[in-house]
Each structure stands twice: as structure tokens, then as C-alpha cells.
Amino acid sequence: MITAEQKPLEEIIAYIEPYDRIFLVGCNECVTVCAAGGRKEVGLLASALRLNSMKQGKTIEIKEITLERQCDPEYVEELASDINRTDAVLSMACGCGVQTLAGRYKEMPIFPAVNTLFMGASESQGIWAERCRGCGDCLLGITGGICPVARCSKSLFNGPCGGTCSGKCEISPEVDCAWCLIWERLKALGMEKRYEELMEAKDWRPSGGGGPRKIVRKDLVL
Amino acid sequence: MMLRKKLTQGEFAVLVELNIPKGVDISELVTHVRHLKSRIDAVVIPDMDGGVMRMSALGGGAVIRREGFEPVIHIYGRDRNRMAIQGDVLAAQALGIQNLIVVQGDAMANSDHPAAKTVDDLNELDLLSMVQSLQKGLDLAGFDLKGKPAFFTGCQVQPIRDDKHLLEEYEKAKEKIAAGAQFIVVPPVFDIPAYTQILNKFKSLKVPVIATVFMLKNVGMARYISINDPGSGLSDELIGRIRKAKDRETECVHIAAEMIRSLKGVAQGVKISAVGWEDRLPAILDCAGL
Numbered sequence: 226m227i228t229a230e231q232k233p234l235e236e237i238i239a240y241i242e243p244y245d246r247i248f249l250v251g252c253n254e255c256v257t258v259c260a261a262g263g264r265k266e267v268g269l270l271a272s273a274l275r276l277n278s279m280k281q282g283k284t285i286e287i288k289e290i291t292l293e294r295q296c297d298p299e300y301v302e303e304l305a306s307d308i309n310r311t312d313a314v315l316s317m318a319c320g321c322g323v324q325t326l327a328g329r330y331k332e333m334p335i336f337p338a339v340n341t342l343f344m345g346a347s348e349s350q351g352i353w354a355e356r357c358r359g360c361g362d363c364l365l366g367i368t369g370g371i372c373p374v375a376r377c378s379k380s381l382f383n384g385p386c387g388g389t390c391s392g393k394c395e396i397s398p399e400v401d402c403a404w405c406l407i408w409e410r411l412k413a414l415g416m417e418k419r420y421e422e423l424m425e426a427k428d429w430r431p432s433g434g435g436g437p438r439k440i441v442r443k444d445l446v447l
Numbered sequence: 448m449m450l451r452k453k454l455t456q457g458e459f460a461v462l463v464e465l466n467i468p469k470g471v472d473i474s475e476l477v478t479h480v481r482h483l484k485s486r487i488d489a490v491v492i493p494d495m496d497g498g499v500m501r502m503s504a505l506g507g508g509a510v511i512r513r514e515g516f517e518p519v520i521h522i523y524g525r526d527r528n529r530m531a532i533q534g535d536v537l538a539a540q541a542l543g544i545q546n547l548i549v550v551q552g553d554a555m556a557n558s559d560h561p562a563a564k565t566v567d568d569l570n571e572l573d574l575l576s577m578v579q580s581l582q583k584g585l586d587l588a589g590f591d592l593k594g595k596p597a598f599f600t601g602c603q604v605q606p607i608r609d610d611k612h613l614l615e616e617y618e619k620a621k622e623k624i625a626a627g628a629q630f631i632v633v634p635p636v637f638d639i640p641a642y643t644q645i646l647n648k649f650k651s652l653k654v655p656v657i658a659t660v661f662m663l664k665n666v667g668m669a670r671y672i673s674i675n676d677p678g679s680g681l682s683d684e685l686i687g688r689i690r691k692a693k694d695r696e697t698e699c700v701h702i703a704a705e706m707i708r709s710l711k712g713v714a715q716g717v718k719i720s721a722v723g724w725e726d727r728l729p730a731i732l733d734c735a736g737l
Contacts, residue, residue, distance in 0.1 A: 428562035435556040 226255035226346075227319045228353045229262060229339040231270065237315065238277055240336040244312035245284070247274070248304065249338075250326065251291035252318035259353055261339050262317025264291040270317065270338060295322025301329050308333060343375075361431025361438065367419055369410035374427075376403035382424040384408075450489040450517055450546055451599040453716070454630055454655040460716030461707075461737055462519065462657065463728055464491040467507030469499060476507070479725040480514050486732050489517040489546060491718055495526065498558030505535050505544070512543040519601070520544055525552030528568040529577065529587050536581060540596035548601045548632060549574045549623070571602065575626035601657070602628035607636065607645055608678040617648055630654050632718055635661035637672075638680025639709045646714050658714035660706045662721045662731075663699050666690050700727055704734030 231237075241247050249271050257263025271287045278285035288311065292300045295318035304314075304326070313334040316323045319341040327335040343355040358375045364382075365372060374380045378396050385404035388395025392405040411420050431438075453460045463483060467476055480490060490511045494504035508518035520539060522532060536547070555565045569577060577587055584595040602623040604616040620631055631649050633656060636642035642658065649656045663669045663681075666689050673681040685702070692698035707717050721728050 426562075427564075429564040430556070430562055432564075434563070434565055435561065436554065 226258050226344070226353075227321070228259045228342045228345045229256050229319050230342060231261055231266065231317075231339050232337065234273060234277070237270070237336070237338050238274070241274070241285075241313055241315060244334075246286045246311045246313075247288070248308065248311040248314040249274075249287050249289050250295065250304065250314055250316050250318070250322075251289075252295040252316075252322050253291055253293050254295075254318075256318055256322075256339060257291075258347075260351075262319075267291055267317055270315075292318075292322075295319075296325050298325065298329060301325050304330065359432070360427070360429075361433070362428065364424075367422070367424075368407045369414060369416065369419070371403055371406045371410055373403050373407065376401070376406070382427060384420070450519065451629075453488055454599075454657075457715070459711055460488040460655075460657070461486070461732070462489045462491050462716060462718040463487050463725075464493065464718055464720045465507075465511070465725060466496055466723075467492060467502045467504070467510070469501040471502070473502075473510050475725075476510065477514060479728065480511060480516055482726075482729050483732075484515070486729070486737065487516070488716070489519050491519045491548065492521065493550075494521040494523060495552070495558070496521075498553040498555070500558070500560050503535075505539055505542070508539060508544040509542040517546065518544050519546035519548055521548050521550045522574055523550045523552040523571075524567050524569040524574060525555060526563075526566055528566050529573075532569065532574065533577060533581065533586055536578065536598075537592070537596060540598070545597065546599045546601070547578065548603055549578075549628065550603045551605070572622060572626045575600065575602065575623055575628055579627040599629055600627060601630040601632055603632045604634065604649070606634040606676060606678055612678070613645060613648060617652075620649060620652060624652055624654055628654065630657060630715075632657045633659060633714075635659040635720070636678065636680045637661075637663075637685060637706070638682065639706070639713075641680045642710070643713050646710075650715075655715035657716040657718050658710045660703055660710065660717050660719045662703050662719070662724050662727070663689065664722065664724060665695065665699070696727075699724075700730050700734055703731045707731070707735040707737065 249267055251262050251264055251267035253263060260266065267289050271289050274287060275285060292303060294300045308330050313336060314326055315336050315338045316326055317338045323335055323337045344357040344359060345353045345355045348354050355375050357372060360374050373382055378394050379386055385402055389402040389405060392402055394400040394402050408420060411417055450460055465476060465479060492504045492507040492511065495501060504520040508520040511518040549571050551571055555561060555563055578598055578600050580587060581596050584592045586592060604620055607613045607616060631654060633646060633649055636645060646656055646658055666686060669681055669686045669689055672679050673686060689695050689698050710717055719731060
């Protein structure tokens with residue numbers, strides 16, 4: 226999933242300070258799972274913003290809504306009937322959702338209430354870790370299902386650097402060395418030979434080197 | 448530091464742009480530059496010009512310096528992060544390179560190494576601020592330097608498409624000057640009255656403005672520029688002049704020389720891009736009376 230964290234309240238307040246009527250829009254997908262911008266967080270942020278405006282002696286009208294998927298034009302359309310009764314939109318979705326709103330409601334100021342962080346997975350309750358950089362040319366089939374692009378601090382492709390120590394990365398004892406994980410996994414799978422095969426310098430074009438990426442599935446296009 | 452002195456004293460400066468080799472054979476480069484001895488003020492060395500991997504501008508600048516010329520090297524952010532660029536800029540100074548032009552790199556997708564990873568850690572304004580910081584004796588992390596560099600740093604504007612674009616580039620140039628740029632290099636326009644108007648606009652920013660004279664080498668090249676760069680002001684008349692000439696190469700040399708002469712009273716200097724015809728540079732200078 227795409228992970229996110231709520232922005233500092235002061236930053237959000239600064240964005241909406243000039244406005245009286247705010248549409249606070251959450252998303253029912255990734256940001257709900259990582260507890261950054263789902264229905265619950267929309268409610269909590271709305272309360273915090275109302276409280277702040279009361280402290281400032283100001284009246285603010287906040288309309289709360291959580292869309293099924295903010296990165297999908299179909300669901301974003303739900304705002305159309307009420308958008309003219311607001312001065313600005315505060316989105317709690319990832320950057321994809323914010324931009325979908327901005328693309329659809331061009332006259333309306335749209336502000337992000339979260340920082341989009343990474344594509345990650347849940348390690349345990351309340352902990353999410355980066356797992357994928359979307360490099361567009363997946364190597365997991367040859368690295369034992371562990372990504373050296375996302376999980377090695379130097380994104381190395383042919384084994385660990387000299388900074389690896391007892392399975393940990395030189396940047397922090399909290400960070401696993403991706404190449405130790407890869408080696409252990411390949412060993413467990415009896416695929417040690419894969420480790421010996423040298424990978425060539427990566428082609429970064431599928432990673433965005435050729436400009437913003439787009440998928441066109443002709444079989445699905447209407 | 449003749450270039451800085453000339454430009455700041457309002458004298459006309461002649462710069463030539465030389466491409467460095469894709470390889471280690473510098474014999475042609477050295478031969479070309481030796482023929483320009485005492486005739487030019489500085490040699491501009493682009494970095495990975497046209498998105499082609501070649502010897503770095505830093506290396507090329509050192510070679511040119513060794514030959515007794517004043518190099519001006521391009522720096523840009525596409526291929527190097529802030530650590531690498533700061534290191535190169537410090538190395539440049541230690542090797543006797545005192546002039547920089549901050550430019551925008553071509554998209555990696557259009558380079559001859561399209562699979563390479565784009566860095567783009569610092570943009571043009573960041574790079575200009577970086578030079579300012581280094582000159583104050585601090586790196587971008589705020590650490591002290593042992594010895595401060597002193598550069599004469601310019602910026603470059605993009606080819607002007609139309610009046611609206613001219614205003615946009617003017618605003619950007621203003622920002623670049625505020626960030627530390629001390630001179631501006633303007634891309635070539637083949638229509639002198641139109642070019643004069645553009646150069647005058649940038650001159651209002653009160654820093655030296657250098658015009659570019661781009662060597663037209665044949666009819667095909669002229670046509671290509673005329674079709675693909677509508678802001679170039681390259682007229683059918685000019686194309687016709689090359690086409691009708693008995694000796695087209697000599698005519699191209701004359702056209703470049705005429706442009707230099709025409710720009711002498713307009714710009715503070717010219718940068719001549721010979722694009723492969725570096726051996727004709729002495730003839731162009733002769734013809735231009737330089």
C-alpha cells in the first residue's frame with residue numbers, strides 16, 4: 226500500500242487559514258489502512274481544526290467526507306454537488322488523491338493534510354516498512370523476494386557493501402542489511418547460485434528516467 | 448581573470464565554445480585552441496553537451512587552462528548530487544578554472560545513456576546559491592572550507608520562443624541574478640533586429656549579456672533549425688543565401704562573422720558555437736575583424 230503520515234497541525238492550519246468553509250476529504254484505501262487519512266482520522270483532524278479556530282475566536286465550517294478511493298475520478302465526482310459551498314479542500318489522501326481532486330476541481334484550492342511516504346507493508350500492528358520503490362523492472366524473482374532497491378540503503382545490486390555488520394546496515398542497527406536477508410533467503414531456498422550471478426547496471430528508464438510514467442491498457446480503455 | 452575584468456569594465460569579450468572529446472584523445476581540442484591564441488578571451492566548455500557522455504567539463508577545463516586559455520565550464524544538476532558538484536567546483540578552482548556557467552541539463556531520456564539514473568538534486572538557482580555559499584567559505588551542509596573559492600559565475604537562458612516566453616525567461620534570469628549570477632548567456636537568434644530586442648531586454652538586468660553566434664554549416668542544418676525552433680528567426684532568405692552561394696562553406700563563415708560584427712554594439716560579448724567546425728574559428732575571427 227501507499228503509506229502516509231499526517232502533516233504537522235501548524236502546517237495544515239497555515240494552509241487553510243484564509244478560508245472559512247473547508248471540505249475535509251479522506252480516502253477509504255491505503256491511508257485508511259495506515260491510519261493516516263481514513264474516516265477516523267478525518268474526524269480527529271476536523272475536531273482539532275475546529276478547536277484551533279475556536280481558540281482563535283474564529284468560526285470555521287468543516288464538512289467531512291471520506292471517499293471510497295480518492296485517486297479514482299468516479300469517486301471524486303461525489304464532491305461535485307457540494308464543492309461550490311466550500312472555499313478550499315483539505316485532502317487526507319496520498320499525493321495521487323490530492324492531484325485527482327486538483328485535476329477535477331480546477332478552480333478550488335486543494336491542500337494536502339498528509340505527507341505521502343512510501344510503498345510499504347505492515348510489519349506488525351502500527352508499524353509499516355518500505356518494501357517497493359516502483360522501479361518498473363521487478364528483481365524480486367532473482368533476489369529471493371527481498372528488494373535491494375527499496376531495502377538496501379545504497380540500492381546495491383551485487384551483494385552487500387563493507388558497512389554490513391551482523392546482518393545490520395551501517396546506517397543504523399535498527400535496519401536489516403537487505404543483502405544478508407537476500408543471502409539467507411536464497412540459502413534457505415537452495416538457490417545460492419543466484420547470488421553468484423552478476424547483475425548489470427540497472428536500466429532506470431522504467432523507474433521514471435524517461436519522464437512521468439503511464440500505463441495504457443488498450444483492452445480496458447473505453 | 449581577463450573575462451571578468453573585460454565584462455565588468457564594459458569591454459567586448461569573445462568566447463568560443465569547444466566540445467571535448469568522447470574519449471581521451473585531446474589532440475584535436477588542443478590543436479583547435481592553439482590556433483586561437485591571443486585572439487579570444489575565454490573558452491566555454493559544456494558538460495556532456497547535447498546529452499552525450501564525454502570527458503567532463505572539469506577535465507576539459509583543466510586541459511584548456513594548461514594551454515594558457517581562460518576556461519568557463521558548465522555546471523548542472525542532472526548527473527551529480529550536491530556533494531559531487533561541490534567537490535568538482537572546488538577542484539575546478541584548484542586547477543585554475545575561475546568561471547562557471549550554471550545551465551539546465553537535457554533530459555536523460557534524450558541522452559546517449561537513457562538508462563542512466565537522473566540525479567537532479569540541485570536546480571539552477573540551488574547551484575548559484577551553492578557557489579555563493581562556497582565563496583563564503585561554507586559548504587551546503589554549513590561546514591567550513593579550507594580556503595574559499597572565487598568564481599565569476601554566469602547563467603544561461605532557454606531559447607526564446609515568443610514574447611510571452613521572453614518575459615518568463617526574463618523573470619527567471621532576474622531570480623538567477625538575485626541568486627548570484629554575474630552574467631547572462633543568451634541562446635542564438637539569427638534575425639539581428641529580433642535578437643537585439645531580446646538582448647536589450649536582458650541588458651536591463653544590469654549584468655553583462657553575452658550573445659551566442661551559432662555556426663550554420665549547411666542548408667539542411669539551417670532548415671532544421673528554422674522548422675524546429677520557430678524562435679530562432681532563421682529566415683528563408685538566409686537559407687537561400689547559403690543555397691545559392693558558390694562556396695557554401697565560405698558563405699557560412701561569412702554569415703557567422705557578419706553576425707558577430709552586428710552584435711558587437713549590442714551585446715557585451717559573443718560566444719561562438721562552431722559545432723564541429725572548430726577549425727574554421729580563425730577564419731570566422733578574421734572575417735569578423737577580431
